[in-house]
């Protein structure tokens with residue numbers, strides 16, 4: 001094991017607020033990731049899978065008709081084109097390979113929109129691992145096609161009936177499973193959240209988004225974008241898109257959260273934009289929606305992937321340091337951008353990145369060159385969106 | 393007597409082979425009801441009480457304690473209300489509060505431990521605060537004579553056990569099996585778990601997680617436990633009975649009997 005460990009804190013945020021039972025597993029995971037990260041064979045295997053199996057690098061697409069509407073040049077980083085249809089596969093493949101390396105043949109995952117569940121089930125099918133996915137009963141209802149995909153891929157989908165029956169409860173149940181089966185199981189967390197070292201591992205595995213996009217836009221435009229914009233649920237596609245640009249002072253980083261029925265309504269999923277107080281959820285300290293007494297509040301969003309009261313600790317740090325800005329877009333606006341993108345570009349985005357697209361199309365800015373992370377495609381959302389738009 | 397001294401006395405007194413520490417969900421079914429159940433625990437022979445502060449997302453708890461916690465919150469339980477119950481019970485036996493990190497942080501660590509001190513609470517258990525994250529809480533507890541009780545798990549390495557055994561105050565909360573709280577059938581591993589932690593600590597060793605019958609409690613004492621913690625089984629007794637206090641008193645008596 002290397003003596004220098006992975007980063008556990010981002011300013012005051014992060015840490016390892018978990019039961020003692022998990023602490024040795026977190027240490028094992030950290031050591032395994034440090035060694036895998038430096039292992040050329042592991043990197044070559046992951047690189048091969050990302051290229052030949054998942055379809056990386058993804059294109060950077062100049063969206064001319066969206067650009068015309070916004071009055072500035074917009075590029076989309078096409079994570080919707082990767083295998084399984086969202087950026088989640090980048091993380092799932094990497095962590096599943098890591099599980100094999102650690103000798104753990106049972107995989108636990110949680111999922112909100114179902115994209116991380118599908119990505120994990122896919123990686124497990126490929127690598128012949130057992131896969132158990134926890135999913136809130138409400139999300140099972142609104143993301144039905146993904147449940148069917150997971151089952152076809154051989155995963156067991158366990159409905160979670162507690163609380164609001166969405167992502168928060170699914171993560172809690174996944175962690176409880178891990179506490180119970182930690183000896184033979186690896187928990188593939190689906191976003192840049194959770195106890196250290198997860199936020200760093202997920203960032204390392206998702207940073208290919210920004211690394212590729214940075215090189216692609218330099219080649220096309222001969223300069224860096226003025227803004228990089230991504231939606232934020234737990235924050236994995238956003239941290240993946242931001243990381244390559246954090247050192248580029250002139251590039252604004254904008255995270256778009258779910259304003260749900262409006263920030264003022266209290267029914268939203270925007271702990272960063274709404275100034276949520278620091279608190280502990282799912283093993284780390286970060287900005288959180290909570291009551292004065294420290295009970296975690298329920299989030300609300302039309303998009304299951306953004307329906308989460310917590311946030312990745314590095315985002316809370318980027319917000320406080322002023323390096324990134326966090327804003328929020330309502331359910332109604334995201335639905336409108338979903339339809340608009342389909343009509344203008346022939347691309348059906350997932351509801352999650354539709355929040356980011358709405359922000360770019362409608363909020364005034366001096367920027368002349370925007371890069372949006374189109375984190376996934378919207379097939380999973382079709383039935384729900386059409387019924388909400390009254391078209392079904 | 394400060395909290396540490398009261399806990400030490402409770403572990404040595406009572407004439408049992410091991411001290412009996414039942415878990416009580418504060419505010420379940422409501423504040424008055426939980427106080428009545430707590431008093432019934434003492435009447436039945438409890439030597440200490442572990443008093444849970446309900447939390448919306450209790451990662452270390454199985455379905456029974458989760459359910460009671462949600463019901464307590466729905467019935468309007470607050471930290472202040474639960475500490476009121478603690479204050480009443482602390483007049484009879486030492487009370488050790490079990491509370492998740494976020495509730496403590498929301499109050500502020502120092503203010504929270506002040507509240508414990510004012511309620512005459514003897515100890516604090518934080519199931520999601522491993523030793524790495526504990527220094528600020530430990531300092532606040534030390535300053536007020538409140539025992540910050542650490543947990544040891546079957547998965548803890550010897551290196552960690554040595555550190556945990558040194559840092560824990562009052563007693564060492566030894567988790568019998570990897571997992572969440574909940575009733576379990578198997579007591580065959582108790583002796584090995586206790587033997588492993590014993591050499592790492594000078595304070596009493598209490599065993600918890602899964603102990604659900606008087607026979608298992610007896611087996612824990614046989615295996616060398618200085619204290620036995622019974623949680624989900626008693627919370628379930630409260631959930632399933634119309635007169636939970638009386639039902640719990642009878643059951644606690646049976647556990648106490650098994651430890652004589």
Ligand SMILES: Cc1ncc(COP(=O)(O)O)c(C=O)c1O
Pocket residue numbers: 086087112113114115116190191192231232233234235236237238304305306350352353375376377
């Ligand atoms: C397409 C898509 N984008 C974004 C998200 C939000 O997650 P994160 O913030 O981790 O990128 C999800 C989550 O399910 C998703 O499916």
